[in-house]
Amino acid sequence: MWPFTKKKDPEAPKEVKLECPTCKKVLEKYSRARFKCPHCRNWVCFWEDRLVTQEEKNRFKEERYKKYYEEYFRELLTKLGLTFEGFKERETKLTSSSEEPPKEEAVVMSLFNENILRTKDLRLMEQRYHEAARYLDVKGNDTFHLQKAAAHARLLALKQEKFKKVYILTNGNCDACKALDGKVMTIKEAKKMLPIPIREGCTNRGEGDKYSICACSFQGEADDEYIDRTL
Numbered sequence: 001m002w003p004f005t006k007k008k009d010p011e012a013p014k015e016v017k018l019e020c021p022t023c024k025k026v027l028e029k030y031s032r033a034r035f036k037c038p039h040c041r042n043w044v045c046f047w048e049d050r051l052v053t054q055e056e057k058n059r060f061k062e063e064r065y066k067k068y069y070e071e072y073f074r075e076l077l078t079k080l081g082l083t084f085e086g087f088k089e090r091e092t093k094l095t096s097s098s099e100e101p102p103k104e105e106a107v108v109m110s111l112f113n114e115n116i117l118r119t120k121d122l123r124l125m126e127q128r129y130h131e132a133a134r135y136l137d138v139k140g141n142d143t144f145h146l147q148k149a150a151a152h153a154r155l156l157a158l159k160q161e162k163f164k165k166v167y168i169l170t171n172g173n174c175d176a177c178k179a180l181d182g183k184v185m186t187i188k189e190a191k192k193m194l195p196i197p198i199r200e201g202c203t204n205r206g207e208g209d210k211y212s213i214c215a216c217s218f219q220g221e222a223d224d225e226y227i228d229r230t231l
Contacts, residue, residue, distance in 0.1 A: 014049040021053045079131045081119060082111050105139045108132075122157035126150045137213055147197040147214055158220045159187050165221035166190055176202050177216050184221055 023040035045057040094102040129150035133143035170177040197214030
């Protein structure tokens with residue numbers, strides 16, 4: 001489910017015109033649930049303080065979905081360091097060079113892969129890799145390579161911040177991850193082994209999700225050596 005459900009402030013109910021949207025005959029009452037017109041026996045639906053046909057309701061729902069999705073999608077592209085205009089331009093270019101229109105995620109990732117390495121801020125790079133992983137996960141794609149890239153960017157950021165050692169922080173919800181909780185290692189060791197994210201055995205996934213998003217992270221180990229270096 002996409003995270004763009006809109007909440008509305010409660011409003012006073014408006015007067016509903018008691019008329020069948022199909023046969024236009026007067027109705028004695030209506031239901032907010034779907035019901036059949038007693039005259040023509042066609043379905044009548046309630047939609048935003050009025051009665052509409054089933055076809056109209058389906059169309060209105062689709063229009064609302066498209067509107068909300070575009071709002072969400074524009075926000076997502078911004079988080080990835082991209083623009084909606086750039087997306088549409090790349091989509092047009094890829095469509096003209098292929099017999100079939102490209103999938104949305106293929107267009108996004110073609111732009112993302114070009115732009116991510118231009119990101120100088122390593123913490124921002126990590127964040128963008130995570131955003132891309134969450135996006136592709138919702139689309140039903142494997143995101144393990146993006147999770148690893150995010151972990152690597154975090155290690156580089158910690159090294160830049162003068163840490164030499166890190167420890168692993170888990171959320172404690174997964175047995176495979178929990179076994180690593182608090183484990184300390186040098187950044188060099190962490191980059192070589194990359195013990196997180198965990199792929200095999202990780203149970204950190206939502207109901208029905210095919211792939212897992214590992215919630216573990218590297219944290220800087222502020223030992224005496226680090227404190228001496230930063231004072």
